[in-house]
Amino acid sequence: MAASSSSLLLLHKPTYNFHFAASSVPTYINSARFRISSSIFPLDRRRRRRIWSVSGFKSMADLVKTNARRDGEDRFQALEQEAFISNSSSELQNELVSDAGDGIEAIANRLSKWIVAALFGSVLLLRHDGAALWAVIGSVSNSVLSVALKRILNQERPVATLRSDPGMPSSHAQSISFISVFSVFSVMEWLGTNVLSLFLSGFILALGSYFTWLRVSQKLHTTSQVVVGAIVGSVYSTLWYVTWNSLVLEAFTSTFSVQIALFLVAAASALGFAVYVLLNWFKDDR
DSSP states (O other), rough: OOHHHHHHHHSSSSSSOOOOOHHHHHHHHHHHHHHHHHHHHHHHHHHHHHHHHHHHHHHHHHHHHHHHHHHHHHHHHHHHHHHHHHHHHHHHHHHHHHHHHHHHHHHHHHHHHHHHHHHHHHHHHHHOOOHHHHHHHHHHHHHHHHHHHHHHHHOOOOTTTTTTOOOSSSSHHHHHHHHHHHHHHHHHHHHHHHHHHHHHHHHHHHHHHHHHHHHHHSSSOOOHHHHHHHHHHHHHHHHHHHHHHIIIIIHHHOHHHHHHHHHHHHHHHHHHHHIIIIIHHHHHOO
């Protein structure tokens, strides 16, 4: 029994005590794993580096391209804005200039009849003779002829909404031409043929031509309507002036009754013209 118990004690008594440090095994394992992974998979890490480097290069290139594209778009938009602003400013300037030009021409057109009437009145007062009375009658009869021709020809104006009456021939052109030609004849009769008379005659004709052209620029008449009116007025004025010198002057100077008759007809014509001015000219200027 004693021998068996001693043998059991010997069996249960440990002969060696193995003790491993806590960090020895993991360190070896980790280092081994690192060696294995680095030795087995060296290409994967290089590929990863290449992939990362290529992807990084591509992302940088895309970023540069995106920024360049944005910069180009911004510059293009800026150029478009500058072009739009410059075009808008130039169009505005052109509109202002054209509006100013149209306004000046419109004002000149409205004042043309008053200027021509003042010129004609000045010539009549300077003459204060039988030819002046004859000119008053001729001016009114010329206007009546213009109205008759308009009704006969019955041609519309270029813009029918501006005026409803016919436009052929232009009554303004016909009246202005009559007065201008009669004024030129009077100047040449007073001053003779010299530099001053030629200058005054040229100025009168140029002013009358400008006032006549305004009827076309303001779209109140066509060019043909104005030209026909100017021709009719000039021819009628010439015939009226020649008739005075060749026929009426002798009868006017020799017969008192002719003087009275001419004076009464001229007064009635002037009165009718004044009524026409009050009823039409002031209404047109409003």
